[in-house]
Amino acid sequence: MAKDEIVDRYSSLARAALSGERIVDCGSAGFEEGCFGAAGYDDTAEVPEGAVRASLGCGNPLAVAELRDGETVLDLGSGGGIDVLLSARRVGPHGRAYGLDAGVDMLELARRHAQQAGAINVEFLHGTIEDVPLPDRSVDVVVSNCVINLSDDKAAVLAEAFRVLRPGGRFGVSDVVTADEAAADSERRETVERRIGCSAGTLSVAGYQELLGRAGFVGIRITLTADHGEGVHSAIIQAAKPVIGPGMEIRPMRDSDAEQVLAIYQAGLDSGHASFETVAPSWEGFVAGRLPHLRYVAADTETGEVVGWVAASTVSARPVYAGVVEHSVYVHPGCQAHGIGRALLTAFIAASEDAGVWTIQSGIFPENAASLALHQALGFRAVGTRERVGCHRGTWRDVLLVERRSTVIAC
Structure with a gap:
């Protein structure tokens, strides 16, 4: 009708x-x-x-x-x-x-x-x-x-x-x-x-x-x-609707966010403590490597400026790992220590459980104390250390493996 x-x-x-x-x-x-x-x-x-x-x-x-x-x-x-x-x-x-x-x-x-x-x-x-x-x-x-x-x-x-x-x-x-x-x-x-x-x-x-x-x-x-x-x-x-502080909004990531998302990504890489990568990928490469339904941005409601993002990738194509993802969360360097990363990760956890994800995992440099504290506060635990796993800018680096197991997703 x-x-x-x-x-x-x-x-x-x-x-x-x-x-x-x-x-x-x-x-x-x-x-x-x-x-x-x-x-x-x-x-x-x-x-x-x-x-x-x-x-x-x-x-x-x-x-x-x-x-x-x-x-x-x-x-x-x-x-x-x-x-x-x-x-x-x-x-x-x-x-x-x-x-x-x-x-x-x-x-x-x-x-x-x-x-x-x-x-x-x-x-x-x-x-x-x-x-x-x-x-x-x-x-x-x-x-x-x-x-x-x-x-x-x-x-x-x-x-x-x-x-x-x-x-x-x-x-x-x-x-x-x-x-x-x-x-x-x-x-x-x-x-x-x-x-x-x-x-x-x-x-x-x-x-x-x-x-x-x-x-x-x-x-x-x-x-x-x-x-x-x-x-x-x-x-x-x-x-x-995801919770975040005044003047901000968390929403699904859009193609129109590409430039700002990649700029925040590059700023994180430039810090030397975010990833083994040194150059942010193209938008096509970024999208190809991440799940379409678990990508979010935090945006200023007045200007529309993207100030942070979170996204996830699969860890394996094998069916037994269907509910396991690896995530990344980045915040604009000028907007850190304002709770944006916490709000993004909290929303991401809820969305991942809606999608049937039972394990969220990531690798964090031990020197990245702020990221480790954020993840521990939201229920992640360190499960091991990969020692001298990669040579980054001429230095061997360790990586702490962290994960969060859902308490609501049943096998």
Whole structure:
């Protein structure tokens, strides 16, 4: 179903709700079984009855959003406004809750409910979830309830969610997913999707994880809830934008970062304590030797200047080493001792575990005390020393081998 058709369908539901009708977006059995609508909420006493009746979600994202006083929340596809109103109550008068919807009629319905609730810290915006009309890094939490599955460009939706979140911001949504790739192509699965209203098709769990990681999210968790048959489930999806200090952002590395990344690399090599290499490779060589999904930069949010990066390489093509990577982390010499390296490595560890990595390893010169201290602080341990392993600038050098074993990745 095309985007305009989806908006038209939900607009008709909103008009029905505005006239006092009870609206349903999927087979009545789904509502009767408590899988959809307001059945997942236990704190709706102070929400207008109309907002409760107009709920079309597949769960309760606020149950895992851990909203705090004073935070700013954005609900993607806010519908009749139930999640916005509940969010507004939780963040308190010093916080703010935005609702975003593409349907003018649905916005009218939501604004009516906000007025009935006496909510003054809410605002409903007209727009699409693929192009959010809010500035970069302007919200603390993004929630959504059974809406992202309706988009035909889910990568754009997740990229926009990442863009508008502040560093350390949280992503917590209810959505519909398929539990495995085998179910993702079945005709019976499509029948289930149509029955529960997922007109644009669902992502598999693995597909959702991939798109979240590609957008830059870490700490990804997908918890299946209701089973709708044929591998289709409601689910809670949680993730976070990497934490870093004020004025900075950690995001996936881009080709447009090439010049700055290589300049930081060369500055590290020039120090004499970063690597046996003496000249940074070409960008083509850099990219060819590193995994595409585990490359991040720290950037100044005002200027866009890259001030540090972290990346990983495989250690072997043998399947038994599939979860073992070797990493490097570099910070601009003028920006060291500001926690940037720690933030980059912390984000990298989380992303590597999302990707199923069980061992991160590296070689560090014993003279590089700052790097050793950083790695030890984040759970790396020295496992041995390769003595006089290489002649660097006319001097034999030792290398300490360090590694970090994940405690969450099972064999």
